[in-house]
Amino acid sequence: MNAGAAALLPARRAGHVLPGFGLTMGLTLLWLGLVVLIPLAGLFLKTAELSPARILGILTATRTLNALKISFGLSLAAAALNLVFGAVIVWALTRYDFPGRRVLDALIDIPFALPTAVAGIALTTLYAENGWIGALLAPFGIKVAFTPLGILVALIFIGLPFVVRTVQPVLEDLDRDLEEAAATLGAGRWTTIRRIVLPAVFPAFLTGFALAFARAVGEYGSVIFIAGNLPNVSEIAPLLIVIRLEEFRYADATAIAATMLVAAFLLLFVINALQRWSQARTGRLS
Template sequence: MAFRFRQHSVLPGFGLTLGFTVFYLSLLLLLPVAALLFYTLQMPWADFWATVSHPQVVESYKLSFGASLIGALINLVFGALVAWVLVRYDFPGRRVVDALVDLPFAMPTAVAGIALVTLYASTGWIGRYIDAFGVRIAYTQLGVIVALTYIGLPFVVRTVQPVLRDMAPELEEASAIMGASRFTTLRRVVLPTLLPALLTGFAMAFARAVGEYGSVVFISGNIPYTTEITPLLIVAKAEQYDYRGAAAIGTVMLLAAFALLLMINALQWWSTRRHTQR
């Protein structure tokens, strides 16, 4: 039986472009992942388990995934709010604010980490004032969350903005004319339309935060069992020429992140399917 693929373009070249796509993705994505897994499989199971279940490594898992999840949730709320303001309101300096959203993309992560330390250290511009209230950000787990929130904001904003531009304001006006409250309009009209984009932005922000290194190592202080992130332990093992240990920890991070992203994508597919069936 011959298989036929649906083509959504009248332009020829499907076979060539498909082959190039598979080759490109295999070269950049699949081969490095396969090499990592192959290198890890060469370890004896006892050595692998001893490496990935070490208490110091387990604490780094908790911090990396927990702080990434919290940072992505913060960006889910405030990133959507920023996108709403930039799309639905016209105010002086809007283009400047819109350009500033991409600053975490353009700024090197090490520079971002130094800037955050300058702001939130106990002698920093902001830290000196909040430190008087007993709140410390730099060199704490809270500082890790701040750094991961900073680098993840653009992902939510840039995925929600196009959907908001395509969503006609007349839908909200019609809901208000029919007597719906603002909360009902937000819950029944706005959020169902934005939910797939919000989940996409959340997944991208989370994935970016899990692998973040440069901006976190400066503000975290890298205190063992307290503010050490997993990417830092991977780099430390690589610098000690323990490449198998680094590969083992990296494999656990890869599999855990893949499972979480698979769950988020499944939820996104379900929300999109449910919205289109209405």
């Protein structure tokens, strides 16, 4: 083999370190097509059978609008609260060593493993007027179960891990020498957080917020038990879709589902953009 051929050999092999790209890509596209793309395409094709006036009429109905407002509004509020309290939890887990820290860290993942129906029943039992927490709130006139406030509690419960697990690794990898250097130069604690810590973790905060929001919008199992499911009061959009299907009003269910799907696509696009931004920002700081 001459020198020229030997020089080209590593370059040819560099693009095919792991063989079987064609097979794996084919299986990937096949699986995504069967599980994701075909069902979604069917939903859009079913929606396309409806006239624009019919879709607009379905989406502007009072019950539909209220269900969408409850789902998206409370999901936004839950994600915002999870962002605040998730930041506090992450700071405690990454910056302090205390008894039971590993147990607390493990408890964060419970909403991931717990079936949503079990979570809904447990929250309803706790926050009902005769429950452990609900009985303490009742004398103050605060009713949680079977109200929109109960929906908010359920969405906070299922969304908290997304914020914590997104921000935690970023804060753990943050070089503490930067914080010590800022303190040495006379910066106070809040100045250090605002000028050193927050810029580094801000992209992760946004990603965690978007993930928690997207998860809350599509939540069903843990909400229907504690919501009360009163039309125009505490009825979420996913439940309304199920109700329309049970009433054989497939056009209504399809239009609402397509609206939720478009919103989900937009959220996924934002989440992916934020993740890339977070990775790029972390790479520049490291």
